Amino acid sequence: MRVAFTLNGKAVEAEVEPRTLLVDLLRQTLLLSGTHVGCDTGQCGACTVHLDGRAVKSCLVLAVQADGRTVLTIEGVAAGEALHPLQEAFRDRHALQCGFCTPGMIMSGLDLVTHLDKADETAIREGLAGNLCRCTGYRPIIEAIAACIGEKG
Ligand code: FES
Numbered sequence: 001m002r003v004a005f006t007l008n009g010k011a012v013e014a015e016v017e018p019r020t021l022l023v024d025l026l027r028q029t030l031l032l033s034g035t036h037v038g039c040d041t042g043q044c045g046a047c048t049v050h051l052d053g054r055a056v057k058s059c060l061v062l063a064v065q066a067d068g069r070t071v072l073t074i075e076g077v078a079a080g081e082a083l084h085p086l087q088e089a090f091r092d093r094h095a096l097q098c099g100f101c102t103p104g105m106i107m108s109g110l111d112l113v114t115h116l117d118k119a120d121e122t123a124i125r126e127g128l129a130g131n132l133c134r135c136t137g138y139r140p141i142i143e144a145i146a147a148c149i150g151e152k153g
């Protein structure tokens with residue numbers, strides 16, 4: 001089957017099997033390895049990307065479901081050399097240790113930064129419930145997201 005969609009602002013097309021997962025299309029065919037695979041069963045959130053502007057776990061989405069839609073991965077978050085403010089907030093607050101969970105945390109965090117009106121810690125915690133950090137650095141991650149929401153004014 002042929003799928004065509006917008007990936008990080010550019011039109012892409014690929015041949016996939018009906019059972020191909022979006023995460024495998026991104027990593028193996030399109031060679032965007034910033035989207036990580038921690039569990040393959042929808043539990044860790046390392047594979048989080050945006051589909052039409054909302055965070056989804058790409059190991060739970062079929063590649064064909066992206067057809068005609070817009071996908072954003074961690075590779076598309078920065079503007080060239082300029083980090084996104086959320087990426088800067090993660091860096092400034094040491095919100096990453098080994099970095100394995102970080103792409104997924106950034107993509108889920110970006111959804112929260114976009115859709116939350118205020119930096120409510122409970123809402124941020126709930127929004128991150130599907131993202132696991134094996135280094136357990138949740139406090140600075142929450143603070144980085146809250147700071148970025150606060151900067152929205
Ligand atoms: S790899 Fe998708 S949730 Fe863990």
Ligand code: FES
Binds near residue numbers: 096098133
């Ligand atoms: S920083 Fe290591 S898994 Fe989160």
